[in-house]
Amino acid sequence: MAHPLDSLIDQIVQQATRDGKMDDLPGAGKPLPHVDNPQDAVLARLMKEADATAPIVVLRRQILAAQDKLKTVTDEAEKRQQMLNISELQTKLALEMEAFRKYG
Template sequence: MAHPLDHLIQKRVEEAIEQGDFDRLSCSGKPLADLDQPFEDCLARVAREQGGKPAFVLQNGKMQALIQRMGEVTDPLVRKALEQQIADLRTWMALEKEHER
């Protein structure tokens, strides 16, 4: 089944070709590397090359901020909520790291 936006995407690509947007790409005329890899691996490689970070790295930054905030909080209910958020992030990160392998 076709995606509902296929027609729009195709139209935009054709417009970009007509305007010459693809004429000066650094990889123009070269074969695309690693096409035999699974989609997720290719996506991860492109993200790395473009300066992207894996989701678990970004979540680790959030977790560190929560840990720092927890050191500043004295209200036991707020601390409990922060502890739960940290535990949830640790679980999510462990699952995400496992998925990356």
């Protein structure tokens, strides 16, 4: 089944071609890059261009940094606080991973 906007998109592309707006585009005449998951290709491209990082990756980095810091802490109160921080980060990571599994 065709998408309801296919006709409109075709018209816009044809008009842009007639107006010369499609001339000299980057990558013109070259094959499209291969994508592992076409459904996520646009999102992946936007994240790369924005230099964005997935929350799961950020949380894992924070956990590793907190664990490294814990190894150097000698004060017991500070050690407990750092362990609490790691626990909270691990909980956030578990929630993010569960949401990713459910909703993609």
